Amino acid sequence: MKIELTKCHGSGNDFFIIDEMNHSYDLDDNKRAALARAFCNRSTDLGADGILFVLASDVSDAKMRVFNTDGSEASMCGNGLRCVARYVCEKLSIEEATIETMKANLQVKNQPDIFENIPTYLVEISPVSFDLDSLPLKLNQNQLMNEKIPALSENIQFTALSVPNPHLVAIVEKEQIQSNEQETLSKYVNGENEFFPDGVNVSFVKPLKKGHIYVRTFERGVGFTNACGTAMSASSLVTCLQGLNEMETPIEVYNNGGKVRCVVHEQNGLQSIDLIGNASYLYRCDVELEIENPEIFTIDNNKEYVEEVMQYAKLQKHAAEFLNEWINA
Ligand SMILES: N[C@@H](CCC[C@H](N)C(=O)O)C(=O)O
Numbered sequence: 001m002k003i004e005l006t007k008c009h010g011s012g013n014d015f016f017i018i019d020e021m022n023h024s025y026d027l028d029d030n031k032r033a034a035l036a037r038a039f040c041n042r043s044t045d046l047g048a049d050g051i052l053f054v055l056a057s058d059v060s061d062a063k064m065r066v067f068n069t070d071g072s073e074a075s076m077c078g079n080g081l082r083c084v085a086r087y088v089c090e091k092l093s094i095e096e097a098t099i100e101t102m103k104a105n106l107q108v109k110n111q112p113d114i115f116e117n118i119p120t121y122l123v124e125i126s127p128v129s130f131d132l133d134s135l136p137l138k139l140n141q142n143q144l145m146n147e148k149i150p151a152l153s154e155n156i157q158f159t160a161l162s163v164p165n166p167h168l169v170a171i172v173e174k175e176q177i178q179s180n181e182q183e184t185l186s187k188y189v190n191g192e193n194e195f196f197p198d199g200v201n202v203s204f205v206k207p208l209k210k211g212h213i214y215v216r217t218f219e220r221g222v223g224f225t226n227a228c229g230t231a232m233s234a235s236s237l238v239t240c241l242q243g244l245n246e247m248e249t250p251i252e253v254y255n256n257g258g259k260v261r262c263v264v265h266e267q268n269g270l271q272s273i274d275l276i277g278n279a280s281y282l283y284r285c286d287v288e289l290e291i292e293n294p295e296i297f298t299i300d301n302n303k304e305y306v307e308e309v310m311q312y313a314k315l316q317k318h319a320a321e322f323l324n325e326w327i328n329a
């Protein structure tokens with residue numbers, strides 16, 4: 001069979017879009033998981049952090065399903081949703097849409113460019129919950145707000161929340177960002193462990209100056225990525241709750257793949273976050289394979305988005321310069 005892929009990224013967090021709205025590939029969840037493992041493998045000519053399946057929806061303009069590199073399905077993906085937002089809006093010639101995801105129907109809309117000539121989308125990140133059962137996190141308490149889990153670290157304080165995929169967020173110093181502590185504890189909580197039966201995305205956050213933070217995330221089902229949209233949203237919210245930033249005010253979030261902007265909202269005690277950033281295309285291609293053996297494939301009709309890639313490199317350079325200045329300050 002032949003599958004058409006669009007390779008896209010949000011802050012260097014890269015994905016393949018597979019459009020099941022226009023094509024009937026006849027995929028079931030085992031096949032979707034197998035495609036994710038095969039196509040995301042970085043030792044092949046493809047390689048990515050996940051696959052975004054775009055499907056028809058009965059309740060929204062389209063439906064997004066997200067599969068991680070290891071074939072697990074995630075309930076949400078912030079950077080991926082921006083890419084799907086662009087894909088769906090351009091396909092339907094609309095400026096805003098509603099996208100059905102596993103746990104919510106989310107609003108997305110085209111925005112003024114975050115940086116010169118960078119296609120930019122705002123996506124709604126919600127629902128948010130601090131209830132430990134929503135992650136799940138097995139502790140004898142209902143919430144974890146800037147507290148230690150001694151079995152994980154003697155000195156780092158964590159906040160646990162779902163947005164609605166699960167996140168563990170720690171505000172840290174520069175030295176902790178540069179140490180291997182994040183990798184060690186992330187591998188632990190994403191393996192067999194007593195706390196997180198379904199694993200968790202782990203973010204270390206370094207406040208740079210008011211309204212500016214740096215976030216590095218070890219993603220469940222993937223490992224370290226350039227950026228994680230839901231993690232940057234969750235981290236922005238945590239910095240507001242700790243008095244480091246303010247709600248309803250843009251927070252510039254730097255990451256290893258560029259930068260995004262988050263605005264945290266609270267209404268009637270419920271929080272949500274606007275995640276605003278690039279939705280960039282890298283290339284499109286056709287992949288020929290037998291669905292029973294998706295790891296053996298050939299790639300055809302490759303078309304690169306050369307201008308778009310060059311333009312994004314400018315944003316990345318700008319973000320890296322700012323980050324160097326502040327991380328090394
Ligand atoms: N990179 C994504 C999140 C993808 C899912 C995550 N690894 C999980 O398993 O929850 C983002 O941009 O939010």
